[in-house]
Amino acid sequence: xxxxxxxxxxxxxxxxxxxxxxxxxxxxxxxxxxxxxxxxxxxxxxxxxxxxxxxxxxxxxxxxxxxxxxxxxxxxxxxxxxxxxxxxxxxxxxxxxxxxxxxxxxxxxxxxxxxxxxxxxxxxxxxxxxxxxxxxxxxxxxxxxxxxxxxxxxxxx
Amino acid sequence: xxxxxxxxxxxxxxxxxxxxxxxxxxxxxxxxxxxxxxxxxxxxxxxxxxxxxxxxxxxxxxxxxxxxxxxxxxxxxxxxxxxxxxxxxxxxxxxxxxxxxxxxxxxxxxxxxxxxxxxxxxxxxxxxxxxxxxxxxxxxxxxxxxxxxxxxxxxxxxxxxxxxxxxxxxxxxxxxxxxxxxxxxxxxxxxxxxxxxxxxxxxxxxxxxxxxxxxxxxxxxxxxxxxxxxxxxxxxxxxxxxxxxxxxxxxxxxxxxxxxxxxxxxxxxxxxxxxxxxxxxxxxxxxxxxxxxxxxxxxxxxxxxxxxxxxxxxxxxxxxxxxxxxxxxxxxxxxxxxxxxxxxxxxxxxxxxxxxxxxxxxxxxxxxxxxxxxxxxxxxxxxxxxxxxxxxxxxxxxxxxxxxxxxxxxxxxxxxxxxxxxxxxxxxxxxxxxxxxxxxxxxxxxxxxxxxxxxxxxxxxxxxxxxxxxxxxxxxxxxxxxxxxxxxxxxxxxxxxxxxxxxxxxxxxxxxxxxxxxxxxxxxxxxxxxxx
Numbered sequence: 001x002x003x004x005x006x007x008x009x010x011x012x013x014x015x016x017x018x019x020x021x022x023x024x025x026x027x028x029x030x031x032x033x034x035x036x037x038x039x040x041x042x043x044x045x046x047x048x049x050x051x052x053x054x055x056x057x058x059x060x061x062x063x064x065x066x067x068x069x070x071x072x073x074x075x076x077x078x079x080x081x082x083x084x085x086x087x088x089x090x091x092x093x094x095x096x097x098x099x100x101x102x103x104x105x106x107x108x109x110x111x112x113x114x115x116x117x118x119x120x121x122x123x124x125x126x127x128x129x130x131x132x133x134x135x136x137x138x139x140x141x142x143x144x145x146x147x148x149x150x151x152x153x154x155x156x157x
Numbered sequence: 158x159x160x161x162x163x164x165x166x167x168x169x170x171x172x173x174x175x176x177x178x179x180x181x182x183x184x185x186x187x188x189x190x191x192x193x194x195x196x197x198x199x200x201x202x203x204x205x206x207x208x209x210x211x212x213x214x215x216x217x218x219x220x221x222x223x224x225x226x227x228x229x230x231x232x233x234x235x236x237x238x239x240x241x242x243x244x245x246x247x248x249x250x251x252x253x254x255x256x257x258x259x260x261x262x263x264x265x266x267x268x269x270x271x272x273x274x275x276x277x278x279x280x281x282x283x284x285x286x287x288x289x290x291x292x293x294x295x296x297x298x299x300x301x302x303x304x305x306x307x308x309x310x311x312x313x314x315x316x317x318x319x320x321x322x323x324x325x326x327x328x329x330x331x332x333x334x335x336x337x338x339x340x341x342x343x344x345x346x347x348x349x350x351x352x353x354x355x356x357x358x359x360x361x362x363x364x365x366x367x368x369x370x371x372x373x374x375x376x377x378x379x380x381x382x383x384x385x386x387x388x389x390x391x392x393x394x395x396x397x398x399x400x401x402x403x404x405x406x407x408x409x410x411x412x413x414x415x416x417x418x419x420x421x422x423x424x425x426x427x428x429x430x431x432x433x434x435x436x437x438x439x440x441x442x443x444x445x446x447x448x449x450x451x452x453x454x455x456x457x458x459x460x461x462x463x464x465x466x467x468x469x470x471x472x473x474x475x476x477x478x479x480x481x482x483x484x485x486x487x488x489x490x491x492x493x494x495x496x497x498x499x500x501x502x503x504x505x506x507x508x509x510x511x512x513x514x515x516x517x518x519x520x521x522x523x524x525x526x527x528x529x530x531x532x533x534x535x536x537x538x539x540x541x542x543x544x545x546x547x548x549x550x551x552x553x554x555x556x557x558x559x560x561x562x563x564x565x566x567x568x569x570x571x572x573x574x575x576x577x578x579x580x581x582x583x584x585x586x587x588x589x590x591x592x593x594x595x596x597x598x599x600x601x602x603x604x605x606x607x608x609x610x611x612x613x614x615x616x617x618x619x620x621x622x623x624x625x626x627x628x629x630x631x632x633x634x635x636x637x638x639x640x641x642x643x644x645x646x647x648x649x650x651x652x653x654x655x656x657x658x659x660x661x662x663x664x665x666x667x668x669x670x671x672x673x674x675x676x677x678x679x680x681x682x683x684x685x686x687x688x689x
């Protein structure tokens with residue numbers, strides 16, 4: 001396992017630990033994406049985010065990578081603070097793993113500044129998801145009365 | 158970052174499962190039943206209260222009521238007694254519940270959800286539990302336990318996926334049903350179940366639609382079907398002496414996308430010249446009594462056979478609905494039968510005897526239509542559905558409760574040209590629930606529904622990315638009400654439709670005008686090419 005894989009693995013495990021105890025093992029170990037969709041989503045998102053942190057921090061790519069994980073945590077009972085906490089979990093992991101295995105990790109600018117920027121983007125995404133919840137709730141009510149609305153619309157007042 | 162901050166413990170504490178305290182947070186619970194609905198149904202302890210209140214205003218002798226209710230049910234239902242005894246905690250069910258998979262809350266593991274009740278059973282109904290208490294996993298029945306039951310038994314959609322994997326055949330849904338029945342005895346129930354049930358008792362349907370409004374909606378649908386096809390489509394209502402009584406969920410004539418399924422039924426019945434009637438009294442196939450108690454389920458179901466008798470029909474045809482079919486298929490015959498005033502169902506078009514419905518005398522519309530297609534009685538042009546790239550969600554009750562797996566697929570494959578299955582461990586008997594069944598499909602519970610629906614949505618996302626799927630077909634009214642919400646949040650770009658909507662699009666009707674739109678009023682993309 002190279003340094004990047006080790007960092008990713010630790011990031012997945014520690015993010016999974018923010019879930020209740022029994023679930024953490026399932027989330028980080030089970031690899032079938034349909035038996036463990038939450039764990040799979042965490043892993044995919046974190047892998048893409050790590051890649052962007054190493055590369056150019058492309059805003060569009062980061063947005064796509066953040067969306068699945070934040071979308072999940074926004075409805076899993078996490079407070080806004082907790083929903084973006086997985087980003088800051090990366091800092092101690094880098095300090096633990098990077099100097100020993102590959103000091104170049106830090107040289108490649110995965111620094112606090114990048115991680116802080118990522119946290120801000122995550123917070124923004126979390127707000128977007130919460131706003132969407134209000135919209136889809138309203139749409140559901142509209143669909144439930146669809147026929148009556150159409151009948152009324154067709155009849156003269 | 159300061160070291161102190163890094164030293165914060167990120168792990169959640171392990172906790173003890175026997176600790177019954179739960180946090181009731183808006184967005185993740187259903188609100189309590191309004192007193193007017195409880196009163197209407199003559200159920201106990203109507204009052205104003207909410208789950209997040211400290212005082213639930215339970216009757217003074219609530220503990221005695223619950224234990225007496227448990228004793229009665231243990232005596233009455235052998236399955237309940239067995240399920241309380243035989244679990245060996247092998248864990249086969251643990252990761253099969255969509256609420257556990259989507260939330261990570263361990264008390265949503267079916268084994269542990271059942272244990273919430275088993276622990277009380279042990280304490281009060283077994284010798285070892287009375288003697289050794291906590292040592293053998295027995296718990297005192299306290300108000301906190303009641304609140305915990307309410308929280309978790311109203312977080313189970315009774316979908317029965319866990320039971321597919323249990324080597325002992327424990328049906329955890331039945332434990333949830335018992336839990337809800339016991340909670341009903343002390344007035345702890347939810348409005349999203351009790352209001353539809355009260356409406357149903359008053360007007361015959363969940364929405365409280367009165368006969369004139371029912372007629373209005375049905376007539377509106379018939380008029381739209383006429384506009385689309387140019388054919389004189391009529392819908393008989395309360396017609397005595399018809400051969401078949403057609404029963405559907407009320408959402409079919411009220412909400413969307415259900416309504417397009419209704420258009421599909423009406424066009425099909427016109428095309429084959431079916432001698433049928435709908436009823437303004439049996440105007441609801443769904444039965445929210447199933448989510449409350451067996452008594453209420455029986456009371457609400459009684460109208461189906463009563464109306465079939467009054468209208469002097471020969472047999473019953475049922476529309477696309479989920480729990481309606483669990484009740485029809487598994488309970489109706491013993492609850493309100495025998496239906497000896499009806500005849501064993503025979504298709505008037507193909508002559509097929511529906512042997513599986515010989516006892517209930519109720520046939521599922523998908524069986525009926527698949528039989529018509531199989532005998533070459535319908536002309537279909539699947540190119541009219543070319544704008545859709547379809548996958549099929551097995552609704553829990555028709556798939557697991559009645560084994561209806563092939564018929565809907567057979568119809569879809571004949572009515573559409575682009576069809577892709579979701580992964581094997583997410584369909585058929587292993588289908589994932591929409592997360593909103595069993596009375597949980599209310600907007601105040603949206604966050605919890607999105608958690609429970611995530612495993613299903615994740616499989617849809619997979620076929621969307623792999624095959625470009627843009628339509629999720631299903632045969633359940635609750636699915637049709639709640640899957641669009643699920644898709645909007647998790648898999649934007651995927652719409653939801655009933656199987657008979659797609660059939661109605663593809664159906665080439667005798668004498669019809671050239672179709673320019675599909676049933677949703679959207680322009681048809683391809684020219685017609687009839688296939689016999």
